[in-house]
Amino acid sequence: MSLPSPQNILRRLGLKPKKSLGQHFLIHTHQARRIIQALALTPQDTVVEIGPGLGALTVLLAEQAREVVALEVDRTLAAYLSRELFAATPKVRIIQEDVLKFDLLRLCRETGQPLKLVGNLPYHITSPLLFKLMEEKEALSLAVLMVQEEVGHRLLAGPGSRDYGILSILAQYHFCLSRLFSLGPGNFYPSPQVNSVVLKLEPASPEPRAWDEGTLHRVVKLAFSRRRKTLKNTLAGQAAALGLSPEQALDLMLEAGIDPGHRAETLEVAQFVDLSNRIQAKVAEKRGG
C-alpha cells in the first residue's frame, strides 16, 4: 500500500520539495510502518517526531501513541499539518520550530516520562542533532532515526576502521546503537542520491563512566583534530588545550597503557573514557594544588 502521493499533495499546496530543508518524503506505507514498529509504542507513550513533512510517519504514530509532538521547521508544511491533516486530531501537536532549538528536557519534565523520538532526518542536521541528543539523552527512552547510510557507517564503526572517529566514539559512549534496515533512494520523493539506514539508539549506562562528559568530548575532539598524526602530536602536542603540559599528557597516556605513537583511530571507546578520567583528575589536582 502507498501513502497519498507526496507529489499530489505538494502540487495541491502549490509547493516544491525544498532541498535546503532536506525534504525527501516517504512514499510507501509499509516502510513507514517498519520504522514505527521499531519504537514499540504503547498508549502511554509521548513520541516526538523530527520533521513530519507531509505526515507519512505522523499518521501512524497518532494511531499508537498517547501524544505526538511533531517539530516541523517549514512554515507551510506545519500549517498544512496543523490546519488540515491533523486539525481534528488533538493528540497530534504540530510545533513550527527548528528541532535543534527545541528543549527535549523540558518536554520530558512536562510529560513526566522519558520520550520516544523518531525521524526521517533532514540529512544536513544529522551531526548537530546527534550531539544535541547526547546532551539531552536523559529526556529519551529510545530514538529511531533514518540517516544517510554513510553516517550510519560512521556511527557504528569500530577502532581501526576509516569511518571510526569523533561521532562513532561519542555516539557509542552515550547510546547503544543498532542498525535496523536500509532503504534505497526509490522509497522517497524526490529520490535522494544516497542510500539511507534506519538506526535504533537507546541511552546507555557506559562502563567505565566519564566523570566529566565535557572533558571526554574535548579529549576525543583533540585526539582526532589531525587524524593522520599520532596521539603524541595531537594530545601531547596540544596538551595546553586540556590544561596540561605535554609531559603530563604523555605520562597519563603511558599510565593508561596507551602508546603515544599510535593514532586516535586505534583507541577503543573505553580507553578514551579512562584517559579522559585521568586527565580530569590531573587537572583537578593541579587546580587544588
Ligand code: SAM
Ligand atoms: N517525515 C517525512 C517523511 O518521512 O516523509 C519528511 C521527512 S524529510 C526527509 C525531513 C523533514 O524535516 C522535512 O519536512 C523538513 O522540512 C524538515 N526539517 C528540515 N530541517 C528541520 C529542522 N531543523 N527542524 C525541524 N524540521 C526540519
